[in-house]
Amino acid sequence: MALMPVTDSLFLLAESREHPMHVGGLQLFEKPEDAGPDYISEMHRTLVRTTDVRPLFRRRPMNPVSSIGQLAWTNDNDLDLEYHVRLSALPTPGRVRELLELTSRLHGTLLDRHRPLWEFTLIEGLQDGRFATYSKVHHSLLDGVSALRVLQGSLSEDPAERDMRPLWSPRVRDNVSNLRPEPEAGASPLQGLRDAARAVWDIAALGPTALKVINDAFREQAAGLAFKVPKTMFNAAITGARRFAAQGWPLERIKGVRKAVSGATLNDVMLAMCAGALRRYLIELDALPDKPLVAAVPMSLRTDSARGSSESTLGGNAIGIILCNLATDTDDPVTRFAEIRESMQRGKKVYHGMTPLQITALSAIPMAPLAISMIPGALRVTPPSFNVMISNVPGPHNPLYFNGARMSGIYPLSIPYEGQALNITVTSYAGNLQFGLTGCRRSVPHLQRLLTHLEDSLAELEKALGA
């Protein structure tokens, strides 16, 4: 028996049918040239036989029914791999649309707490001959960044490599040997929430001076926004069903826009794409507020770790939440882009010179409503401190293969929360920036339209900036 950290059990205790607490990943693969007609079913048979399962993928809550029992882990010695590793097929015509529909449904069901908290689905029937995998893991086991690293660790840059093992199996060069690897770079949106929970415990240990720094800094960030965060259709009670949309854009196009504005980052361009798309989406539904939307953007921040070493419990790296003005009130893409850049720079400055714990505590303030919103009925009295979470998780640069099958795309699925019905997570891979949009199926209708709006938004930026 292993006691869970408080932050792990939080994700189990807060889970309900409206708030499944798992992250997911959708991967697309091209079959190797020598693939036979039974390629997928043979792969499935091989996967189901890979019963050498790493410890992380054997753990389950000690007693799934009582709350107390969710505070300890136990190992499942009777692992039913046919339950966890599934084979599914797309109905005709087998377009990406049917794939996203299936993925939405798979992402909307709860994991079974009587078993290790993960599922893996191999998906056949894409009309272009590719196949897909959807993996799902409870956030109490892995956050989005770590899950991506586990997945990466199961792939190879060498198209000739064979006898590779699936992600739940231990491997020779294991780059994720820890149960919960610290993110090295990038920022998981969920890490923010985890840290918010941890901060509740850690802040109590801070002295009054440190608290004053945090308080002043928060006032500064809030003042920087200089307006009240509007309530939008995304800041509503959510249901358990999900809708997922995904698409990739060539990094060359994003870089083209970045080069047109000195000092801009790829992240700024990505945020500007999202801002333009959200504006178009809300106008179409006649739901655009007068005030601009505010995004919560988790960022990896370098910190002055020399300062107050006793407070540096998170190491020299920390995730800060930046509240970004998406400038959705302006029609002009160039003005909008400039305001987003400025807002991000101002947000980063607030964290300058702070210790990791101070950053965490400051980041916990805008995240607090999320934690509060998990209490049923609480939403009505909590104003949103942001409208939508947008995160950028760095992904692999080079093409990756699984036993010769080239991965052609990877799209993250995240967790909508009560009062936060839409989550946008992007990741880069092999020359593309790939967007994964996860929304509550009821609160965010026609989610897939955001993909068209993202393209239009990027094209608009390219045109306006001559990129």
Place this chain on the structure above:
Amino acid sequence: MALMPVTDSLFLLAESREHPMHVGGLQLFEKPEDAGPDYISEMHRTLVRTTDVRPLFRRRPMNPVSSIGQLAWTNDNDLDLEYHVRLSALPTPGRVRELLELTSRLHGTLLDRHRPLWEFTLIEGLQDGRFATYSKVHHSLLDGVSALRVLQGSLSEDPAERDMRPLWSPRVRDNVSNLRPEPEAGASPLQGLRDAARAVWDIAALGPTALKVINDAFREQAAGLAFKVPKTMFNAAITGARRFAAQGWPLERIKGVRKAVSGATLNDVMLAMCAGALRRYLIELDALPDKPLVAAVPMSLRTDSARGSSESTLGGNAIGIILCNLATDTDDPVTRFAEIRESMQRGKKVYHGMTPLQITALSAIPMAPLAISMIPGALRVTPPSFNVMISNVPGPHNPLYFNGARMSGIYPLSIPYEGQALNITVTSYAGNLQFGLTGCRRSVPHLQRLLTHLEDSLAELEKALGA
């Protein structure tokens, strides 16, 4: 707003992720001869466009999150039919095995309480060219018998009939206009549980004389068994995942066995098939108890409705639960069959001359542990009053069609409970007796083996009786 009857809300309040409270039906269809290549996707498009939805399929709990809100129904005026009506496909090779695997998964997930409590899945990809439908409805809306009648009402005996509407749509000759039609014949296992809950309220209104009749009758039925119900592997805590197996047998074979023993009923033969199969299954797993297994068998019983008219609140028909000795301790199929017959006759006699309310109250006694077992942790202290629920729901005699597609089979999916990990429900259709076995995926391993055992058990009876 419509207040729910207490018995409806019971099924909502008692639901948890371990106990999804929905019933289901799997139907197999043959495509009509003139079906084109897009037959299934066209059918799906037509179904999703059938937005004229009958009131029962528009209802949802008023407030899905709070317990109090589950006591009232509201109408969903914003029905998202694409959510409820799904298109799925089987992976290759598309055998019945893949169909049962998919059905098991679909039956194991919870319905979304933020929406009307039903789902309908059209399934393509069977290698023999047939297609399937799986429908799922919460037990607070319809019990198994009523659900079967709603389904039947959406089908036709005329293969030439077209422009037929799906089961969620109102129709001209509506034979299920009531929200909860009283079962006319046959017995739903869940009706028993519903009645058990109702009996808690009604028994309080009975006078002491009536209670004495019930008490004496129960002692008689329990005495008839003359042994303590053994604890088996089926009487364990259950998990949320399900495994479903289904198969049909020609009624001619069942009738052949019945004719060989004077006074036997088709139901007796069905029970003997189950008894032999359960014995073989438990022997294979080295888990056969010394004492014989006891089945709870819901039966439709004619009653003396003239007696105490004020007590006849259930009309002239009532469902009685009979505790049947399955005689799994004997190796001889003929002895086993005889003991089952005798046990059923003794069980029916106990109810003779009772009023419907008395029957209900008596039936509630063996069902009570089910109600108690819904309280977490209660199982450990409650001995089983039976080992497995076996019910026979009468189905349609003649072949039925949906817009020219002939239904070749219909298999019921029921609800395993805490301490009752296996449910067997059979129904007759067009010359076949069709078995649907629903089990907890963890507590009832290799459930599909029971199908082979059922065949072996029937063959054994045929051989022993020269049928």
